[in-house]
Amino acid sequence: MFGRRPLLLSAAALAAPAPLRAQGAGWPSRPVRVIVPYAASGGTDILARAIGEALRPSLSQPIVVENRAGAAGVVGSEVVARAEPDGHTLLVVVSTHVMNRYHLPSLPYDPIRDFTPIAMLTRNTMMLVSGANQPFDSLRSMIDHAKRNPGRVGTGSTEALSSFIGQELARRAGVEMPDISYRSGGQLMNDIVAGHLPSGWTSTVSVMPHVGTGRVRVLAASTATRSAYFPDAPTPQEEGIRDFDLSGWVAMLAPPRMDPALAAQIGGAVQRVFDDATFQQRLVALGVERDFRPAPALLEAMQRDDRIWAAAAQAGHIRPQQ
Known part of the structure; x- marks a missing residue:
């Protein structure tokens, strides 16, 4: 359900500014x-x-x-x-x-x-990802595969925005791609890596740990411009989905x-x-x-x-x- 984990600082903890000089009315007490x-x-x-x-x-x-x-x-x-x-x-x-x-x-x-x-x-740019074992390696080939297999290529999401992005892309591309809801980007990525989920939209932060493993493909960004973190991933607009820009x-x-x-x-x-x-x-x-x-x-x-x-x-x- 939920966890409560206090933050433990170490010598490697992030550097921070000098202590606050003013604490208002005793905040934090x-x-x-x-x-x-x-x-x-x-x-x-x-x-x-x-x-x-x-x-x-x-x-x-x-x-x-x-x-x-x-x-x-x-x-x-x-x-x-x-x-x-x-x-x-x-x-x-x-x-x-x-x-x-x-x-x-x-x-x-x-x-x-x-x-x-x-x-x-x-800013929260969403990335479309899939496992390296999926039978498509680009946004265009994923859409083509989904057209040949209606309802068989689900897209994972973690909240309303990523769900909307996936369904809006499918609507504009004229394909049926069921939305599959996850509780977190970490859980979604685990299923992408394991091959249990065909594709999913999630944040750059959730994708980053899997870069370089060879087990994940980054197929597209959700915005009109490419992500600085994944510059090789095209935008939907580049793949023919006009005026698609969501973040x-x-x-x-x-x-x-x-x-x-x-x-x-x-x-x-x-x-x-x-x-x-x-x-x-x-x-x-x-x-x-x-x-x-x-x-x-x-x-x-x-x-x-x-x-x-x-x-x-x-x-x-x-x-x-x-």
Whole structure:
């Protein structure tokens, strides 16, 4: 269900900025929980733990990353939506946090109104991957194989965005490719490597550990431009899928009604981590696309996404799960 694993620092821990000079009204006065509403070992979990390690030397209290997976991120997000806005419970979530209101039949919170934005952290380009033992080695050959075998080439996904990307690609290509849901990118990649899953869309972070093993093929990026981490993988537009450009983000949120000064203090601490050269090198090693934006820009992005997904739902391209 979920795990609770405190971060253990070592001599190899990430370098971090100098300790914070101002701690506001005693923040933090106890350990800070960072809720990741997905299973361990996925890209969001890996990023959250890297941030936690980098933050730890500058704070007076431990950072504890806690996985609360379930219901496409809703279980863990609800914990934060109902927590005290004192800075001791935070959330690291992907952009489907907003999309879920159109993908799921109901939500126990409003994904924008019931959270305090802290910062956007990274861009989340999705990569289409398959095992080296599959009978296709490119996006075009996968589509052709799927046309010859309707319903036999499933695409794995880990949340609403990767599910939408897979189904939107299939819709535009005119093929039937069933969506297969996973709890994390790590689990999806394990099945790709083992040959149990024909293909899947997941983050660059989840794919990166498998590069060079010879057991995984990276077939395409989800965006209009190629990924800097996988420059040999074409875009769907290059393969004839016009105007295909979809990506997400990872952000840090807090409970609603947080004091703006405290939210700014937390956001500033995170920004100092993201501005640190050593941490930026760590992100590159993980395959993370840095895209730090402060709270106002995050809120603007969330509101923009909400309009995009509302239009997609109205057009019938997103249908609530039954």
